[in-house]
Amino acid sequence: MLEEQGKDDKYSVHYHLRAPHGLINDPNGLVYFNKQYHVFFQWNPEGTTHENKTWGHAVSDDLIEWDYLEPALKPTDWFDKNGCYSGSAFEKDGKLYLFYTGNVRNAEGGRESYQCLAVSEDGVHFEKKGPLFEHPKMYTAHLRDPKIWKEDETYWMVLGAQTEDLKGTALVYRSPDILNWTFEGEFMDALPDFGYMWECPDVLKLENKDVFVFSPQGIEPEGVMYQNIFQTGYVLGQFQDGKFHSDNEDFVEMDRGFEFYAPQSFKDDKGRTIVFGWMGAMPPEEEAAVPTIKDGWIHHLSLPREVKVQNNRLIQQPVDELKLLRLQSSDILGYISQIEKVRFNTPEQEIECVWKEEPASFAWTLRNEVAVSYEAAEKQLTVERTNWLTSKRETRSVYLDAPLTALRVFLEDSSMELYVNGGREVFSLRYFNEQRTDLWEWQNDNWKEHVSQLTVHEL
Ligand code: FRU
Structure with a gap:
């Protein structure tokens, strides 16, 4: 087992999953196997740059306490020598199958990709089986x-791809036995013109809906939308006979904050569909300036979120187990009218605020860094932080589809997730600020009027 290093690093995170050191990016191979949760992740154990990608490995009984195991996959073979890239896990007959992309730079400096398999009996040691098939010719090496x-007796695979004329797309393969795969064609029944590459596609089979989640690259900003370097979002519809038929072509951003990318889902033994994302994707200059690099680590994953579809929206809520983090809970509704700020006692907290009627416009400041504001006329919710590279304030916003009624904030030393209206919208972000305080402050008392629940949990 790897030692737990770095928990006391400056700006470290304690309940978000990070790597012991080095760079972490996408969650991979999420699975409940042999009575444990397994999270694999893109990991550069040798530095804080995007190189040497192995599959890091952490296991947990409860999604709260994680143990690091040795990396499951290392880029040591001809078919993955420049990185064991992202992929997923599937259990069949008591064995764990990992599917991943072998990234190869050839002698001419070009890219080659191989879809590879590795198999394990114990969920700890993996035997590589190499590439599974040759790619169809009409696509680039991306x-x-x-x-x-799996549906009925068929295994399905979706792959992120790029057409020869440089459009993002997704491809489908099918298999009767998880080993032999045949190419079925494009995943979407109609290909929207949407970016130059789709990364990390995922199909969520929820009770009443299928959801296609993917991370397109090359989408231009449009109003308050698509403000990050790369986006992640979803389309609702139905997957049938190898094609995804979307209900309407709406692509909805899954997270409205600054850092959320490449999520992956899995079903656990309780039948829940749980998603982890990567709270990292950022422009290269910003990434290079992240202050944790000095301590030899960078980025972390999002909280595990249980997802459902309600009223044509993906609802994301932190899994119930996160309540185990609560050390002390203070119900402050009774005296909120008399106080001008709240001082936190511990570095990490969760705030729950519920309104019985829509509040008037307001602005909160958390830890002298992150501002959360609501403009009631437009139902616009905005999160603002200081960019650590430019020192400028910057915002992300969404126009809610219903009045604001609930906010749930998870705060750590350099990280925040904000769940709005029971998870109909989420904002995830990092922040780095030498002058951060332990205060929650507000500009005026507008927000207090219709509050019906107000709890601060020290974590
Ligand atoms: C997404 C991604 C994947 C790729 C992996 C490499 O962040 O670019 O498409 O497999 O990261 O680390």
């Missing part, structure tokens, strides 16, 4: 991130 699921 073919990666296999995600597997």
Whole structure:
């Protein structure tokens, strides 16, 4: 087992999953196997740059306490020598199958990609089986991130891809036995013109809906939308006979904050569909300036979120187990009218605020850094932080589809997730600020009027 290093690093996170050191990016191979949760992750154990990608490995009984195991996959073979890239896991007959992309730079400096398999009996040691098939010719070498699921007796695989005329797309393969795969064609029944590459596609089979989640690259900003370097979002519809038929072509951003990318889902033994994302994707200059690099680590994953579809929206809520983090809970509704600020006692907290009627416009400041504001006329919710590279304030916003009624904030030393209206919207972000305080402050008392629940949990 790897030692737990770095927990006391400056700006470290304690309940978000990070790597022991080095760089972490996408969650991979999420699975409940042999009575444990397994999270694999893109990991550069040798530095804080995007190189040497192995599959890091952490296991947990409860999604709260994680143990690091040795990396499951290392880039040591001809078919993955420049990185064991993202992919997924599937259990069959008591064995764990990992599907991943072998990234190869050839002698001419060009890219080659191989969709590879590795198999394990114990969920700890993996035997590589090498590439599974040859790629169809009509696509570039940007073919990666296999995600597997099973329906009736058929195994399906969706892959992120790029057409020869440089459009993002996704491809489908099918298999009767998880080993032999045949190419079925494009995943979407109609290909929207949407970016130059789709990364990390995923198909969520929820009770009443299928959801296609993917991370397109090359989408231009449009109003308050698509403000990050790369986006992640979803389309609702139905997957049938190898094609995804979307209900309407709406692509909805899954997270409205600054850092959320390349999520992956899995079903656990309780039947829940849980998603982890990567709270990292940022422009290269910003990434290079992240202050944790000095301590030899960078980035972390999002909280595990249980997802459902309600009223044509993906609802994301932190899994119930996160309540185990609560050390002390203070119900402050009774005296909130008399106080001008709240001082936190511990570095990490969760705040729950519920309104019985829509509040008037307001602004909160958390830890002298992150501002959360609501403009009631437009139902616009905005989060603002200081960019650590430019020192400028910057915002992300969403126009809610219903009045604001609930906010749930998870705060750590350099990280925040904000769940709005029971998870109909989420904002995830990092922040780095030498002058951060332990205060929650507000500009005026507008927000207090219709509050019906107000709890601060020290974590
Ligand atoms: C997404 C991604 C994947 C790729 C992996 C490499 O962040 O670019 O498409 O497999 O990261 O680390």
